[in-house]
Amino acid sequence: MMELNQYLSVFIDESREHLQAMNEDLLELESRPDDIGIVHRIFRSAHTLKGMSATMGFEDLAHLTHQMENVLDLVRSGSAEMNPSIVDCLFTSLDALESMVEDIVQGGTGKLDVNPIVQTLQSVLSGEALQQMETAAGSAVAEQTQNETARGELDDFQYSVLVQSLRSGSGVYRILVSLREDCVLKAARAYMVISGLEQHGEIIQSIPPVDEIEQEKFDRSFVLYLVSSENGANLEQLVRNVSEIGDTVLESLDEQTLKAYRAGGQPQLKTVAAQSAETTQAPAAAGQSPAREPAQSAAKRKSAAVPAAGRTIRVDIGRLDTLMNLFSELLIDRVRLEQLADEIRSNELTETVEHMARVSSDLQNMVMKLRMVPVDTVFNRFPRMVRDIAKTLGKKVELVISGADTEMDRTVVDEIGDPLVHMLRNSCDHGLELPEERAAAGKPETGTIQLRAFHSGNHVFIEVEDDGRGINREKVLATALSKGIVASEKAERMTESEIDQLLFASGFSTADKISDLSGRGVGLDVVKTKIVSLGGNVEVTTRPGIGTKFTIQLPLTLSIIAAMLIRIGGEKFAVPLASIVETASVGQEKIRQVHGNPMIDYRSGVIPLLFLGDLFEVPGYSPAEREELDVIVIQKGEKLAAVAVDEFIGQQEIVLKPIGSYLGGLFAISGATILGDGQVALIVDTNALIR
Amino acid sequence: MEEELKVIVFTLIDEEYGVEVEQVRTIERMLPMTRVPRTPAFVKGVINLRGVVVPVIDLRGRFGLPEREYTDSSRIIIVAVNGMEVGMIVDSANDVIDLDAGQIESPPEVAGGIKAKYLRGIAKIGDDRLLVLLNLEEVLNKQEIVQLEAMGE
Numbered sequence: 001m002m003e004l005n006q007y008l009s010v011f012i013d014e015s016r017e018h019l020q021a022m023n024e025d026l027l028e029l030e031s032r033p034d035d036i037g038i039v040h041r042i043f044r045s046a047h048t049l050k051g052m053s054a055t056m057g058f059e060d061l062a063h064l065t066h067q068m069e070n071v072l073d074l075v076r077s078g079s080a081e082m083n084p085s086i087v088d089c090l091f092t093s094l095d096a097l098e099s100m101v102e103d104i105v106q107g108g109t110g111k112l113d114v115n116p117i118v119q120t121l122q123s124v125l126s127g128e129a130l131q132q133m134e135t136a137a138g139s140a141v142a143e144q145t146q147n148e149t150a151r152g153e154l155d156d157f158q159y160s161v162l163v164q165s166l167r168s169g170s171g172v173y174r175i176l177v178s179l180r181e182d183c184v185l186k187a188a189r190a191y192m193v194i195s196g197l198e199q200h201g202e203i204i205q206s207i208p209p210v211d212e213i214e215q216e217k218f219d220r221s222f223v224l225y226l227v228s229s230e231n232g233a234n235l236e237q238l239v240r241n242v243s244e245i246g247d248t249v250l251e252s253l254d255e256q257t258l259k260a261y262r263a264g265g266q267p268q269l270k271t272v273a274a275q276s277a278e279t280t281q282a283p284a285a286a287g288q289s290p291a292r293e294p295a296q297s298a299a300k301r302k303s304a305a306v307p308a309a310g311r312t313i314r315v316d317i318g319r320l321d322t323l324m325n326l327f328s329e330l331l332i333d334r335v336r337l338e339q340l341a342d343e344i345r346s347n348e349l350t351e352t353v354e355h356m357a358r359v360s361s362d363l364q365n366m367v368m369k370l371r372m373v374p375v376d377t378v379f380n381r382f383p384r385m386v387r388d389i390a391k392t393l394g395k396k397v398e399l400v401i402s403g404a405d406t407e408m409d410r411t412v413v414d415e416i417g418d419p420l421v422h423m424l425r426n427s428c429d430h431g432l433e434l435p436e437e438r439a440a441a442g443k444p445e446t447g448t449i450q451l452r453a454f455h456s457g458n459h460v461f462i463e464v465e466d467d468g469r470g471i472n473r474e475k476v477l478a479t480a481l482s483k484g485i486v487a488s489e490k491a492e493r494m495t496e497s498e499i500d501q502l503l504f505a506s507g508f509s510t511a512d513k514i515s516d517l518s519g520r521g522v523g524l525d526v527v528k529t530k531i532v533s534l535g536g537n538v539e540v541t542t543r544p545g546i547g548t549k550f551t552i553q554l555p556l557t558l559s560i561i562a563a564m565l566i567r568i569g570g571e572k573f574a575v576p577l578a579s580i581v582e583t584a585s586v587g588q589e590k591i592r593q594v595h596g597n598p599m600i601d602y603r604s605g606v607i608p609l610l611f612l613g614d615l616f617e618v619p620g621y622s623p624a625e626r627e628e629l630d631v632i633v634i635q636k637g638e639k640l641a642a643v644a645v646d647e648f649i650g651q652q653e654i655v656l657k658p659i660g661s662y663l664g665g666l667f668a669i670s671g672a673t674i675l676g677d678g679q680v681a682l683i684v685d686t687n688a689l690i691r
Numbered sequence: 692m693e694e695e696l697k698v699i700v701f702t703l704i705d706e707e708y709g710v711e712v713e714q715v716r717t718i719e720r721m722l723p724m725t726r727v728p729r730t731p732a733f734v735k736g737v738i739n740l741r742g743v744v745v746p747v748i749d750l751r752g753r754f755g756l757p758e759r760e761y762t763d764s765s766r767i768i769i770v771a772v773n774g775m776e777v778g779m780i781v782d783s784a785n786d787v788i789d790l791d792a793g794q795i796e797s798p799p800e801v802a803g804g805i806k807a808k809y810l811r812g813i814a815k816i817g818d819d820r821l822l823v824l825l826n827l828e829e830v831l832n833k834q835e836i837v838q839l840e841a842m843g844e
Contacts, residue, residue, distance in 0.1 A: 332742075571725070571726065615728075616728035616729070617728055617729065618728070619726075657743070658744070659737065659744055660744065660745060660775060660776055660777075661774060661775050662746045662776070662777045662831065663730065663734070667728065667729045672725075672737060674744070678739055679739070680737050680744055681725065682725065682727065682728075
């Protein structure tokens with residue numbers, strides 16, 4: 001088996017690629033179930049994966065993939081039709097496969113008890129559940145009919161799920177809960193019972209369905225089928241402990257007694273709606289009570305993310321980093337040589353150095369490009385994630401991605417994933433409304449989230465825009481006031497965009513109930529910190545009722561930037577070229593004083609004049625002695641300012657050096673660089689100069 | 692607990708101080724420093740240490756002792772503590788000695804004008820020599836720096 005270890009990394013890379021491809025194809029298939037071509041593709045991926053796993057000796061992987069193949073084969077040969085339950089089943093299988101692969105990556109054996117999932121797949125194959133699903137899927141869309149006698153409380157699918165649970169050692173309980181006659185808050189009490197039980201297991205079936213219970217569309221009692229490893233007596237006690245609960249009958253079921261409740265069992269309640277087939281399959285999957293309408297989400301990509309057909313090679317990241325480090329040292333020497341060539345003034349030397357400069361410039365671009373990866377590597381897991389979230393929340397969401405081929409430095413790409421996940425979850429959870437709300441507001445039931453990436457200037461922009469309910473500014477302000485984030489005097493004078501930015505404040509959350517996803521109020525603050533630490537920025541704009549847009553700005557390259565070297569007094573500083581709008585020379589007489597602040601004319605207005613030497617407390621700085629001042633015009637958003645310096649030394653490419661963690665939070669300094677003569681020069685952060 | 696402690700000895704004015712060898716990266720002669728604006732006075736700036744930018748503080752200034760001009764014997768001791776690398780300017784640094792834990796006593800309230808919290812202990816070496824062991828984590832305490840900066844604003 002020793003030889004196989006060499007192939008392990010290849011196996012991992014290729015498995016991941018196939019799993020990713022299957023995920024994407026399955027998503028497409030979900031929105032276009034009749035497209036057999038997609039089924040073929042998924043089949044081929046599964047088949048390849050099976051072969052690789054078997055060769056490497058990962059039996060559980062091979063076994064599960066084999067079962068998936070069988071199901072897919074049925075569909076592609078026309079013996080079965082694709083439907084939501086099969087799709088869900090395949091998604092669950094994919095998740096299991098992914099976790100096995102990740103286990104292998106961590107050095108594990110990739111073993112997993114795949115029996116529950118395999119059995120579900122097999123029940124699909126044996127056609128039992130299949131026919132049931134087809135008829136049930138049809139009737140799920142139809143109006144529910146009152147007083148329809150139940151065919152039994154459990155349809156075949158739920159029945160098989162419960163049987164598997166029993167076989168894997170869990171307990172299955174049928175709980176008949178009756179509320180007291182004088183109970184007033186029926187829905188609330190029922191909800192307390194349901195949520196209490198859900199903490200100890202999963203509710204596979206509920207009669208009537210949970211959403212009807214929540215709307216109090218039931219008489220006095222309801223039935224729940226629960227899978228749990230908790231002791232039955234404890235569960236019964238839990239239910240009885242809820243106030244205003246009357247009789248509770250808890251039945252612990254085994255395979256024999258379970259049969260009684262399947263097609264032909266006693267109808268317990270008069271009004272039972274036809275059950276939708278959207279119950280999840282394996283007990284391992286998140287148990288949800290059947291929803292009336294399956295929450296759908298379709299992921300489409302506007303830009304064709306066709307993988308480049310060119311030849312590629314896999315490179316170890318550590319080597320790339322080493323290459324990058326060596327290159328930045330070379331750059332320092334190149335600058336030094338350029339200086340020396342200037343001083344020595346030998347033709348041959350100057351020519352050679354110029355040639356070297358051109359070559360190293362090209363080399364630099366190449367090295368930069370090596371580190372760039374398309375954002376697609378981060379974006380590609382989002383469609384699946386959004387689909388799952390939308391389903392959990394009962395919302396309809398469409399994720400539209402554009403610009404996935406935009407490239408960014410790989411370190412930034414690695415780090416931007418988590419903040420984006422959080423923002424997408426936010427949009428789904430807080431931004432987009434439930435389908436009914438949207439319909440009532442005259443919007444299409446399916447909400448749209450747009451995820452865009454593009455280059456502009458020296459930056460990469462990523463936008464997350466939803467067409468949801470927008471940010472409720474009154475609520476935001478009220479919450480900020482109540483949490484002491486902002487003082488009331490200040491609150492009155494805040495502009496709309498300032499209020500929007502409060503979302504990024506630490507400890508902020510307007511969610512009434514901390515939902516599992518995103519209500520803790522830590523999220524956006526952490527998101528902003530992360531983005532700022534990458535050298536970027538994030539802003540939000542919103543229109544109430546119309547939608548919200550988050551804009552993230554990130555630097556294109558991390559370590560080598562073009563800068564203008566300046567001198568103030570006896571000290572040198574570097575100002576990134578990207579921060580400079582214009583340079584100019586201003587005579588002393590042109591400086592106006594407005595309210596005690598120096599200003600100069602600029603284009604058609606006046607802008608403030610800042611003396612960096614004063615702000616930086618440069619020893620011996622006295623601008624008044626000079627007749628003309630050299631200024632740099634900088635910009636922040638819409639505001640402009642002029643910064644006076646003593647001299648422009650010249651433009652240079654500089655290597656960004658971190659300044660260390662001891663000196664945190666410096667005023668208007670974003671880092672340091674080492675000049676050609678070995679001196680350290682500080683890099684000015686012009687954003688900090690404009691309030 | 693009979694540990695042996697290997698300690699680098701340096702001087703400030705006429706007192707001798709020690710820091711554990713494990714915390715010391717290197718000892719350098721004085722290097723050209725670039726001033727960093729709006730930092731406490733004892734932060735002298737940053738230096739270029741073979742391609743890495745390292746901040747440097749003046750230990751006299753840090754302890755509120757009178758500062759003076761640097762001489763040929765002045766040194767920068769580069770220490771690494773809590774993931775931070777910082778250089779400390781001292782009057783001279785030339786010894787490495789071994790100490791037993793038994794030789795170390797707890798520090799008095801103030802020793803050589805330095806507050807107890809910056810000190811780990813006092814060691815008696817030889818007849819006449821007293822060595823003040825520094826608690827580098829307190830000496831390089833960032834929170835304090837932040838407060839000092841805030842006060843200075």
